[in-house]
Amino acid sequence: xxxxxxxxxxxxxxxxxxxxxxxTYSNSASQSxxxxxxxxxxxxxxxxxxxxxxxxxxxxxxxxNRASQYISLLIRDSKLSDSATxxxxxxxxxxxxxxxxxxxGRGTQxxxxx
Amino acid sequence: DTEVTQxxxxxxxxxxxxxxxxxxxxxxxxxxxxxxQKAKKPPELMFVYSYEKLSINESVxxxxxxxxxxxxxxxxxLHALQPEDSALYLCASxxxxxxxxxxxxxxxxxx
Numbered sequence: 212x213x214x215x216x217x218x219x220x221x222x223x224x225x226x227x228x229x230x231x232x233x234x235t236y237s238n239s240a241s242q243s244x245x246x247x248x249x250x251x252x253x254x255x256x257x258x259x260x261x262x263x264x265x266x267x268x269x270x271x272x273x274x275x276n277r278a279s280q281y282i283s284l285l286i287r288d289s290k291l292s293d294s295a296t297x298x299x300x301x302x303x304x305x306x307x308x309x310x311x312x313x314x315x316g317r318g319t320q321x322x323x324x325x
Numbered sequence: 326d327t328e329v330t331q332x333x334x335x336x337x338x339x340x341x342x343x344x345x346x347x348x349x350x351x352x353x354x355x356x357x358x359x360x361x362q363k364a365k366k367p368p369e370l371m372f373v374y375s376y377e378k379l380s381i382n383e384s385v386x387x388x389x390x391x392x393x394x395x396x397x398x399x400x401x402x403l404h405a406l407q408p409e410d411s412a413l414y415l416c417a418s419x420x421x422x423x424x425x426x427x428x429x430x431x432x433x434x435x436x
Contacts, residue, residue, distance in 0.1 A: 243424075245424060252413075252432075253429070253430075254415055254427040254428060254429050254430050255368065255415075255427050256427070257424055257426070260424065298367060310356060310373060310375055310380050310381065312370060312373075312381065313370065313425065315367035315368050315369075316367060317366065317367050318367055
């Protein structure tokens with residue numbers, strides 16, 4: 212079973228649409244959660260961290276449900292420039308270590324069309 | 326300086342060659358990573374260095390040999406690679422073992 216599961220999509224939405232991505236993780240010891248964005252043939256870039264209380268950054272809202280081991284990302288008022296692959300990332304710390312192993316979901320591809 | 330740099334951007338090598346990938350960060354981050362990413366797949370962790378010491382090796386074949394000369398530099402020495410090792414190799418750094426900052430990667434082709 213994979214540590215992080217994501218619907219790969221693709222999601223094709225018009226400009227201005229609201230789109231939501233979901234992600235589940237299998238290890239209840241997971242401690243940190245992130246969404247990264249990766250453009251074609253580029254490196255992943257941190258979009259936002261995800262907190263239990265939920266957090267928002269402009270048009271982006273991230274939610275974490277620890278009981279269900281579920282993470283979500285909501286994008287409102289989609290822009291053409293939002294087209295990318297969105298990676299759900301979970302960090303698990305080794306016992307007694309301050310280093311976390313990051314586990315990436317396979318990514319969800321989003322295309323926003325005019 | 327808030328970026329991770331990697332050289333070269335592209336590399337083509339034969340199966341008998343020896344080459345090295347280089348990574349540099351000047352953010353004072355204590356952890357540095359090597360990831361491998363195949364097309365349409367997520368990045369896979371290879372190695373983690375913490376305070377210049379190898380902390381995690383994800384059972385990577387010995388034809389990949391990491392080196393951390395100092396807190397700002399991370400190398401990946403390559404020898405006798407196979408065509409299936411062709412991928413994007415990403416270096417990353419982080420301060421507190423989370424939220425790594427990725428470099429632009431080296432696109433490696435093994436012929």
